[in-house]
Amino acid sequence: MELRQLRYFVTVADELNFGRAAERLRIAGPSLSQQIKALERDLKVRLFDRDRRSVALTAAGSALLPRARALLGQADDLRRQALGLASTEPVRIGYVQWCPTDWAERAAGVAQLRVDTWVMPSHTQAARVADGSLDLAICWVRTTDLAALALRARLIGVDELHALTVGQDASPVPAGRVTVCVDGDEASWSSWNRYAEEFVRATGAGLLRVDDGGVTGPTFVEHVRRVGRPVVNNPKGQNDPLPTGFTRRPIVGPTPMWTWSLVWRRDERNPVVLAVVDALTAGIDRSRLNAPDAWLPADDPHRA
Secondary structure, eight states: OOHHHHHHHHHHHHHSOHHHHHHHHTSOHHHHHHHHHHHHHHHTSOOEEEOSSOEEEOHHHHHHHHHHHHHHHHHHHHHHHHTTOTTOOOEEEEESSOOOTTHHHHHTTTOOEEEOSOOOOHHHHHHHHHTTSOSEEEEOOOHHHHHHHTEEEEEEEEEEOEEEEESSOOSOEEGGGOEEEEESOHHHHHHHHHHHHHHHHHHOOEEEEESSSTTSHHHHHHHHHHHOSOEEOOGGGTTSOOOTTEEEEEEESSEEEEEEEEEEETTOOOHHHHHHHHHHHTTOOOGGGGSTTEEOOTTOTTOO
């Protein structure tokens, strides 16, 4: 029996779905199933009743689950003490609007996270890491930003941008036939504006300048209605519910990709912070960035 198998058991028990548990653990579904079976063989009990449609804890599984949670908690405490973390302050981390749903779980064996409540634009969050207000931030940065602020970055997430359009046509739309909004409020939209303007130069897409915050939200929807052609979704609105009568269309030739970076100071010496960086970025899938049709700005730090 291994600790990772106990962690797998607890995660499956939380989700009661092998597919979701595998995604949360970032391992393949068949591998997760094999590890659970191996744990059942070692313990000589069946932990789950499962068929093609449902998963349920057995009586033995329900009885062992609290003990498994306690063992994992003790292991995490031991790991923190071994790293000299028992008396350290939590690691301060900020973000823009996207963050991993399981980031506290990923960092559990390393440190406590203190998530900053100020949800600020990317350039502001990067600057706060540089001046020491934060230890880490999830934001969009360029290689020039990293050099200017003396930061390092690792990939932590990727958004494939789509276009919002009026009507029911959900077919792919060529990049040269979309429009991109940029906003005059540089304090709020500096990162998006730089990305959007470079995408326009690279693809021949249309450019719409606004000064009403209409790169996302209800005002953005009104701009889409008025323009009458597909308009690129800002990452902040990528997963908003679709308004009635609108459709999201994939963009091709090329497909715009927006990267989220975890950034920290180049001269960071705190082993706790560096351990959290490793924990949050382990196993990140960058395959979409390597697709032949993927587009990234020229100075994106995660270009292949």
